Amino acid sequence: MQLLTLIFLYWFTSAIVPAAFSADQDIAGTNRIALSISGDGDSSITADEFDLARSIGITLLEVDHPSQIASESATGFYYLLNSPLRYYTPHQIDNTERLIHEIELHYRSSAVLNGNAIAAISLFNYPDDRGNQFLRSLAVVSDSLHSKIGKPLYYRSAYSQIPDIPEHLSFVVSTVFASHVPDPLNSPVIDFRPVKNASESILALQEVMNRLLELEESVIILPAQWFFERLDAQPDLSLIFTAHIRGEEIIFPLPADDEGMPEPNISVILLFLILAAFVIHYRFQPNYPFFIVRYFFNHPFFVADIMENRLRNLIPGIIMLLKHAALNGLFLYCLGIYFISDTGWKWLTDVYPAFFIQPVPELTLFTTGVLAAVLVHFISLSWLFLLNKSIKFPSQAIHLYAWPLSLNLVFVSLLVLFIQIEASAPPVLFISALSVIIWFVSYNVAAIEGARFLNKYQVLNIFLTVGVHFLLIVGIIIFVIFTPEISEPLHWLIMIP
Numbered sequence: 001m002q003l004l005t006l007i008f009l010y011w012f013t014s015a016i017v018p019a020a021f022s023a024d025q026d027i028a029g030t031n032r033i034a035l036s037i038s039g040d041g042d043s044s045i046t047a048d049e050f051d052l053a054r055s056i057g058i059t060l061l062e063v064d065h066p067s068q069i070a071s072e073s074a075t076g077f078y079y080l081l082n083s084p085l086r087y088y089t090p091h092q093i094d095n096t097e098r099l100i101h102e103i104e105l106h107y108r109s110s111a112v113l114n115g116n117a118i119a120a121i122s123l124f125n126y127p128d129d130r131g132n133q134f135l136r137s138l139a140v141v142s143d144s145l146h147s148k149i150g151k152p153l154y155y156r157s158a159y160s161q162i163p164d165i166p167e168h169l170s171f172v173v174s175t176v177f178a179s180h181v182p183d184p185l186n187s188p189v190i191d192f193r194p195v196k197n198a199s200e201s202i203l204a205l206q207e208v209m210n211r212l213l214e215l216e217e218s219v220i221i222l223p224a225q226w227f228f229e230r231l232d233a234q235p236d237l238s239l240i241f242t243a244h245i246r247g248e249e250i251i252f253p254l255p256a257d258d259e260g261m262p263e264p265n266i267s268v269i270l271l272f273l274i275l276a277a278f279v280i281h282y283r284f285q286p287n288y289p290f291f292i293v294r295y296f297f298n299h300p301f302f303v304a305d306i307m308e309n310r311l312r313n314l315i316p317g318i319i320m321l322l323k324h325a326a327l328n329g330l331f332l333y334c335l336g337i338y339f340i341s342d343t344g345w346k347w348l349t350d351v352y353p354a355f356f357i358q359p360v361p362e363l364t365l366f367t368t369g370v371l372a373a374v375l376v377h378f379i380s381l382s383w384l385f386l387l388n389k390s391i392k393f394p395s396q397a398i399h400l401y402a403w404p405l406s407l408n409l410v411f412v413s414l415l416v417l418f419i420q421i422e423a424s425a426p427p428v429l430f431i432s433a434l435s436v437i438i439w440f441v442s443y444n445v446a447a448i449e450g451a452r453f454l455n456k457y458q459v460l461n462i463f464l465t466v467g468v469h470f471l472l473i474v475g476i477i478i479f480v481i482f483t484p485e486i487s488e489p490l491h492w493l494i495m496i497p
Helices: 002-013 047-056 096-117 132-149 198-212 224-233 237-245 266-284 287-297 299-307 315-339 342-351 363-387 394-420 425-451 458-481 484-495
Strands: 031-036 060-063 078-081 118-125 153-156 171-177 189-193 218-223
Touching (some): 096 118, 118 132, 363 458, 425 458
Parallel strands (some): 031 218, 060 078, 153 171, 189 218
């Protein structure tokens, strides 16, 4: 509890803070509210809003750097200095010397502006803190910086359940989402994450704040933008926040219904558009229903028709490849919204702001899936065409390869359904695996069927197509698994709550 004690000591001993209040104000107690402006610019919070925060009794700000706040706005505030080390995995945390240097450099550059106002320093933001490896590295970093900096140290966990606090670390900030308030609270310092529904957020905040009153000391960190939006919508909340700081149990008035228009269901919209493309293709391409039935129910005759070049029109096959590319984009989109949490999406938009574009960063996965499928289709078809002399026309390679991909319409449609009903992970993973297998098998079947028409070197052709394809896929999987720079961030991205 060293950090909390020091923070409260700042509160009681500062000559600046009392000057911000009128003589008849009595704001005491040990339950504090901090406002997070991490990632925000100074222009996002006005001087009047800072004055309002001071009048409520708030004197703690979480910032990435003091330069975010204009000096005239910062009077009476103390800083929780955010860490520049975000979303670190065990492999990244191994290099403790570099981490110590980066954190110390971050602190020194901040202290130049307003060192006396820095109340505490965060070492990590949302690290992968589930294993002993992190705790060992954390102990080394905190021990070294404790002697170099002499300020209270902490780190922010993505979990509501936090590990034991090592020596020289004052506390751990646990993250609590309005959608799920744990019982009990495992830390006296809470990073509260509201949801889009204002009433749900207010009820959850009330529960968290009243539980924190049971502790000797507590701090709750609220997003500054959300905090001032709620005060603008419900001005009386300022009195309730002050009551919490005084140590009084609070009851929030619920806001008026602010649901507005429901957000569009992008996955359903995309699926509808793809289904419409299939219907139009089925309606206006007379060969489509005939050949798709022959592929699945009379496959030898279908292959013979293709190799004898009876289906010369490229258009049906190209349309199927484009539809499969769209399905692949929808496939990645669905997996992204199912397995990646809000914190994970914040991670992606923080680390890759130019790639994952707001306000709908998930659409980046759809675009990536479409482009990746187009590239893989081009490479696969070129591979088939160039290595097999019996395939004399591009249309033959396209039709051997493209038709089984139509099955993914069924599997991706089921995947969208499972996402909508919030199905458990096993059926989602099973359907996803089937979709990937169909794509993998479609190339191999096309290569084997094409090799059957070669007069010689059939086995060599199968090895150079199916064999190399298999080895390439297995090689990529092994490379990803045994490359911690790739596998650990991917795993943490999926696991982070």
